[in-house]
Amino acid sequence: MAHRPSPARLLTATAATVAWLVTAGVEPARAQTLTVVAPAAPGGGWDQTARAMQRALRDVDPHGAVQVENVPGAAGTVGLARFVSAERGRPDALLVIGLVMVSGIATNGSAVSLADVTPIARLTGEHEVIVVPANSPFRTLKDLVNALARAPQSVSWGGGSAGGTDDLLARLLAEAVGVAPAAVNYVAFSGGGEALAAVLGGQVTAGVSGYGEFAQSIAAGQLIALASSAPVREPGIDVPTLRELGVPLDLANWRGVVAPPGISAAEQAALTARVRAMVRSPAWQETLQRTGWTDLYADGPAFRQFLLAEQARIVGVIERLQAGRAATPGGFTPSPATAPAAAAGLALALGALLAWQRRGSGTSVAASRGGHGRIAAVTVACLAQSLLMPVIGFIPTAAAVFATGAYALGSTRVLYNVVIGLTVASVLAAVFGAGLDVPLPMGVWTR
C-alpha cells in the first residue's frame, strides 16, 4: 500500500464538508398547492383514498394543484404526529385518517391523538362480516356467542392484523355479550386471504373480515355468514346485522380526512366545502363504484361527534384488553415479548461463546492501521447524506459519499473521485427520476 490517508485528516475533511453543507442548507419552500397526506406507504387503503381524492379534486377544480404525500408508519401514527407538528396552522393540508389509526393511537401510546387535529369529514368505509365454515357446529350467531360466553378460549377467531378492524370487531362483540376482551382467542393472519384459508381449513372457529374478502366463498356455500357489522342491511348483502340479532354494536373500517390544528373556523369551513364538492363529483362516485367502498359521508358537528365517540370506545376496549392481558398469569405460553428476549439473549450468549472459543486464536481479521478512522469516515458520510439530502439535494451528497468511500478504500485522487461521483450521481438521478418515476430530492437549488 503506498500512501494512506490518515484517519484524523479524513475526519477533519468530512466534518468540514458536513459543516459547509449544513450552512449552505435552507428550508425548502413548498409550492402553494393542497397537500393530501396519506399516512401509509403507496398501495394501501389510505393511499388509495388520497389518490382518489387527488383525482376528484382535480375534477372539481382543474386549476387547483393537489399533491399526495406518503408518510408511512405505525398504523398511521407517524404520519399523524408529523402532520400535527409540521403542518400546524396551514389551511392547505389534509390528512387521511381511519379506524386503524384510532386503534394505533391507543396501542402505540401515541403522544398525539385525533383531538389534536381539525375534523373535516368522514368519507367512506367497509363493513365487516362474521363467518363460520359450512361444516361448523355453529349455525347461528347465537350458537357462536353462547360458546364464547361459556368458554371464550374454545372459540378462535381468524382475521387480519392485530389492532385492525377484524380484531376490534371480535373484541367489541365479546364485550357486548359480557366476555372480557382479553379472553378472546384472536388469531391474526397477515391478510384476509390467509385468514380465509384458515377458516376454510377449519384451523379457526370463525372468521372476521370485510365482506369482499369472503363474498366468493359465501356465495359458493363454503362459508356461512352469521352476521354483518353494518348498522342496517346494505343493498346486495343479504346477511342479518348484529343489531337485528340483538347485539347493540356496529363497526365500519371507515376513512376520513382531517386538517391541521390551529386553522381558523373560516379556513375549516372552506376546506369542508371543498371536500363536500369533491364527494359530489363524478370522479369520486366512479371511485366508489369501482372499489366497492360504502359512502359514509359526514361532516361538521356530526363528524366531530363521531370521531370523539369512536376514539372513546376504541381506546376503551384496547385499554381493557391490555390491562386484562397483563393480569392473566396462566401456564407458560409465549407472549409477544418472549421471542425478542430469547433471540437477543441467545445472540449475546453466542457472542460470548464465540469470543471464548476464539480466545487467543486470532481468527478474526484485524483492521489494518487507520482502519477505524476510515470506517468512521464512511459511516459519517452515509449519515450526513441521510440528513442533508432533503436540504441540498441528492447529487452533491452522493458525490460526497462517493469521494469519501473511494478515499477510504485507498484512492487519493480526491478531485478525480468528486468528478466521477458527480457523474455517477447525475446518471442515477436521471435513471430514478425519468426512468423509474422516483424523483430524487434535488434540494434548494430547484425552485
Add this chain to the structure above:
Amino acid sequence: MDPVNAFASLAEGFQLALSPANLGWGLLGVTLGTAVGVLPGIGPALTVALLLPATYGLDPTAAFIMFAGIYYGGMYGGSTTSILLNTPGESSTIVTAVEGYQMAKRGRAGAALATAAIGSFVAGTLGTVALTVSAPAMARVAIAFGPADYFALIVLAFVATASLLGSSRTAGLLSLAVGVVLGLIGIDRLSGDARLTFGVPYLLDGLDPTIVAIGLFAVGETLALAATPPGKSHVLPLERTRWMSASDWSRSWRPWLRGTLIGFPLGALPAGGAELPTLLSYAVEKRLTKYPEEFGHGAIEGVAGPEAANNASAAGTLVPLLTLGLPASATAAVLLAAFQQFGLQAGPLLFQNEPKFVWTLLASLYVGNVLLLLLNLPLVRLWVLLLRIPSPQLYAGILVVATVGAWSVHRSAGDVVALTVIGLIGYALRRADCPLAPVMIGVMLGPAADMHLRRALAVAEGDWSALVARPLAGGLLLITALVLVGPTLWRGLIRDRTATSRVP
C-alpha cells in the same frame, strides 16, 4: 394438477416468457446477474435488493423474470472470477477457485470456463426440469400444512443453515440470532405490541428486509474493505487459450450429471444454499476420478462437478421458496421479500392463485439458461473487463447506489440511517468471521417462526403437545434434533475425507 395440465401450463408460460418485453427483462436480468457474479463481493442477493425499490411500478412477472435471471446469472458469473482471479466471485464458487485457477495457471483457462458454463447450463436446465415437476406436487402436499408444521420446518431450516454455513456452528447461530433480533423489531402482527423499538417511532414498522440486505452486503462489504484494503489482484490472461478438447468433454459430462444429482436435492433442503452441495460434489469427484494426481493442480472434474452442483442447487432452492415461502439462501430470502413487496404470497396457494405468474417464471428459467450460455462463453472477455474496475471507485459507486436504493424504499432518510447501522453490524460479523446468509434467513423467518408458534398454541389453547402431535411436525423436529447433534459426526466424516487428499 396432472402432468398433461402442467405441460399445457408450462407451454402457456413459454408463450408469455418469450414475449419481447419479458425476453428483454430476462436478458437484462441475466446480464446484470453475470456482471454481479463476476464482481467479487457483490452477489445476486444484494443486486435483487438494490433493484427491489426501483421495480415497484413494474409488473411482478416482469420483475421476477429479471430477478430469476440475476439469481441464475450470478451462479454463472461467479465461476469466471474464481477461475481467472482465484477469488471466488460468489461463496458458491469457492471450490471452483481451487481447481479452476490451477487450470488457468496452466493455460487451460478456456477449458475451465467452458466446462463451468456448459456444466452450469446442463445442471441449470435439468434442475429447472426437476423444479417444474416437483414444485406443483410439493405445493399440493403443503396445502395441508398447519402452523405447527411450519414452525417445525422453520426450526429445521434455522438449525441446518446455521450448522452448515460458515466457519463454526457458533458463528452461524450467532448470525442467525442477530438476524432474528433484527427481524423481530417493530409491531407484532399477532398482538399489535411494539417490540424492540426502544421508543423510536421509526422502528415501529420494523426494518425493511431490503434495507437489511443492502446494509449487510453493500455497506458491510465496503466497510470491511475500508478496514483492510485488499492488495492488487492479478487477472490471468485468456489469450491463446483453447476451449474444451474431446478428452475434456468425456471427463466433464459425468461430473455435470453427478453435480446435478447432488445439487438439486441439497438445494431444495432448507440448508443454506449452494455452499454445501459444491463442497460435496468436489469431494465426490475427487473420490471417483481416474486422475487423482491432477486434483489440486487443475483437474477439470473439480470444476465441472461443483459448477453443475451450484446451478442445480439454485433451481432446488426455488422449490421450498415457491411452495412453502421458505428461503434457504440469502438470495432466496431477498426474493421472499420481493414476493411481499408485490403482494404475492409465496406458499402452497401460489400455484393456485397466480398460475400465470408461476408458469411464466418457470418458463423464463429455461430461457434464462439458454441466454446465459450464449452470454457467457463467447463474451467472457467482456466480463473480464469488469475485473479491471479499480476497487475504490467500484465500491464507492456501490455505496452511492446502496444509499439511494435504501432511500427510495420509502423515500425516507431514516432508512439511510438504518442502512448505515446495519452496515456496521455486517462489518462486525465479517470481522468475527460469521457468515451473512443466516442473518437474512433469520430476518425473514424469525418473525414467521414466532408467529407460527404462537398461532399453533393459540389454536390448541396453549397445549404444547400440539407442536409434536402432527406426524410431520414431530418428524421434522426429530430431524432437527439429529442435525443439531449430528454435525460432530458429519464433520468427522468430512475431515476424514479431506485428510486423505488435502487441498493445497
